[in-house]
Amino acid sequence: MSRYxxxxxxxxxFIIAAVLSAVTHYKLGRSSRRRLTVQVIIWVTVLxxxxxxEPIYTWLFSNELTTTEPLSLFDVVQITAIVVTFYIxxxxxxxxxxxxxxxxxxxQELSIRLSKD
Amino acid sequence: MSKKRIRVCIVIPSYNEEAVIADVIDGVTxxxxxxxxxxxxxxxxxxxxxxxxxxxxxxxxxVIRHILNTGAGGATATGLSYAEQNAYDVAITMDADGQHAxxxxxxxxxxxxxxxxxxxxxSRLINTEGMSKVKIIGNKGLSFITxxxxxxxxxxxxxxxxxxxxxxxxxxxxxTSGYEFCSEMLxxxxxxxxxxxxxxxxAIYTEYSKAKGQNNWNAVNIVKSLLKRRIAELFG
Numbered sequence: 001m002s003r004y005x006x007x008x009x010x011x012x013x014f015i016i017a018a019v020l021s022a023v024t025h026y027k028l029g030r031s032s033r034r035r036l037t038v039q040v041i042i043w044v045t046v047l048x049x050x051x052x053x054e055p056i057y058t059w060l061f062s063n064e065l066t067t068t069e070p071l072s073l074f075d076v077v078q079i080t081a082i083v084v085t086f087y088i089x090x091x092x093x094x095x096x097x098x099x100x101x102x103x104x105x106x107x108q109e110l111s112i113r114l115s116k117d
Numbered sequence: 118m119s120k121k122r123i124r125v126c127i128v129i130p131s132y133n134e135e136a137v138i139a140d141v142i143d144g145v146t147x148x149x150x151x152x153x154x155x156x157x158x159x160x161x162x163x164x165x166x167x168x169x170x171x172x173x174x175x176x177x178x179x180v181i182r183h184i185l186n187t188g189a190g191g192a193t194a195t196g197l198s199y200a201e202q203n204a205y206d207v208a209i210t211m212d213a214d215g216q217h218a219x220x221x222x223x224x225x226x227x228x229x230x231x232x233x234x235x236x237x238x239x240s241r242l243i244n245t246e247g248m249s250k251v252k253i254i255g256n257k258g259l260s261f262i263t264x265x266x267x268x269x270x271x272x273x274x275x276x277x278x279x280x281x282x283x284x285x286x287x288x289x290x291x292x293t294s295g296y297e298f299c300s301e302m303l304x305x306x307x308x309x310x311x312x313x314x315x316x317x318x319x320a321i322y323t324e325y326s327k328a329k330g331q332n333n334w335n336a337v338n339i340v341k342s343l344l345k346r347r348i349a350e351l352f353g
Contacts, residue, residue: 038352104294107185108195111161112202115181 003071004054010080011050014087018043021091030098039090046083125149125156125226126205128196129178130189131213135167137325141215142176148219154226159199160213163192169213189277190291190298201286208286212277214326221318225280228316235285235311236303238271239278239318248320249327255336259300262340266347267304271315275299278318285311296335297342 022039025031053071060066127145131138142158149156160173164186174180181195193210200208207226211217221239229237242260245253256275263274276299281289288309291301306313 035352101292104187104191104194107183107187108191108198111181111183111195112199115179115199 002054003073003076004057007053007071007076007079008050010076011046011083014083015043015047018087018090025094031094046086050079050083122153122155123207123226123230124205125154126196126200126203126208127156127158127222128161128193128200128208128210129158129173129213130161130163130192130196130210131165131169131173132163132186132192133165133167134169134213135165135172137215138169138213139172139176141211141213142173142178144215144219145211145222146177148223152223152226154207157203157205159196161192161196163187163189188295188298190296190301191294193298194291194294197281197286197289200281205286206283208281210277210279210281212326215323216321216326217278218319218321222278225278225316225318229280229282232314233312234280234314235282236289236306236313237280238273238276238303238313238315239280240271240273240315241276241318241320242273243315243317244319246319247322249322259336259339262343263300263303266343267300267307269300269303269307269313271303271313273315274303276318293342293346295339295342297339297346300339300343301346 019040022031022036022043026033026036057066057070127149129138129141134141138160142160145158158178160170160178160180162170162173162180162182164183170180170182179199181199183192183195187195196210197208207229209222209225211222217239225237225239228234241248242253242256256273260271260274263269263271275296279302285306289302289306289311291298291305293301303313
């Protein structure tokens with residue numbers, strides 16, 4: 001199996017999960033259309049970059065624009081780790097924002113209700 | 118048939134203001150008693166450690182106590198939410214440090230109703246008499262940054278004296294809870310198409326309000342937070 005294909009195979013689940021999560025959040029009214037668009041653009045860009053890594057490398061190498069070695073197994077692991085870290089960081093940011101909002105609303109409503117008692 | 122009286126809610130977000138809160142409430146009560154409006158004063162005690170809440174209650178205000186200190190933005194949001202839930206027609210926010218003249222507050226309500234605006238800002242910078250140069254520079258700087266980041270042209274984007282229509286109460290929401298909410302609120306109002314206008318007010322600076330007022334260095338934090346909010350908005 002080509003290492004480029006392995007790279008794509010390892011990262012594809014995270015990209016699909018991220019896009020699905022962005023669409024679900026939008027459909028459930030938890031995020032705006034703009035956020036959905038930005039998220040989809042980011043993840044599709046990552047997918048295109050990974051999918052076109054081999055043709056780009058081949059083109060650069062054949063035109064003598066690079067002399068670097070082809071993708072190593074370590075490179076595959078490293079790039080996958082970066083994508084996974086980005087996926088986790090993105091999810092954590094969204095969850096934190098959502099929880100922050102909920103906490104603010106809860107505190108506000110609780111204060112108003114307690115003042116009536 | 119009698120005409121329905123306009124109900125006005127005066128929201129006073131406060132934090133450790135026991136020295137002046139009673140005078141502020143008494144001053145507003147005196148002026149509004151002579152007016153044609155039904156009014157209520159609500160003091161949002163933002164987790165004070167002194168007698169702010171009990172003094173406010175003794176002087177006739179409804180007191181909402183925050184369990185945690187959230188900041189001026191959070192306290193203002195609670196006050197406006199209370200006004201919305203209790204079906205007030207107009208809500209006013211004013212500082213608890215005695216910086217605003219009660220006559221200016223009442224004048225604002227009249228202007229707002231006359232102009233049919235959604236959000237009216239009492240600007241201290243149309244007439245800067247009595248304000249120190251440092252404060253003028255700080256406030257004008259923040260108004261300029263508000264203009265650069267959000268495209269809002271306001272002479273005093275940081276003013277605490279603001280008057281809200283029922284429409285604004287129902288629709289206006291913001292995300293920040295510190296002092297940066299002043300600029301963010303204007304931005305959100307613009308986003309949802311509310312009409313924003315200004316009127317000149319006098320700023321009363323006593324030794325107390327000067328000591329309590331915002332340090333100009335806090336402007337750095339405000340700008341940082343606004344920038345963060347602006348960038349986050351770009352990414353949805």
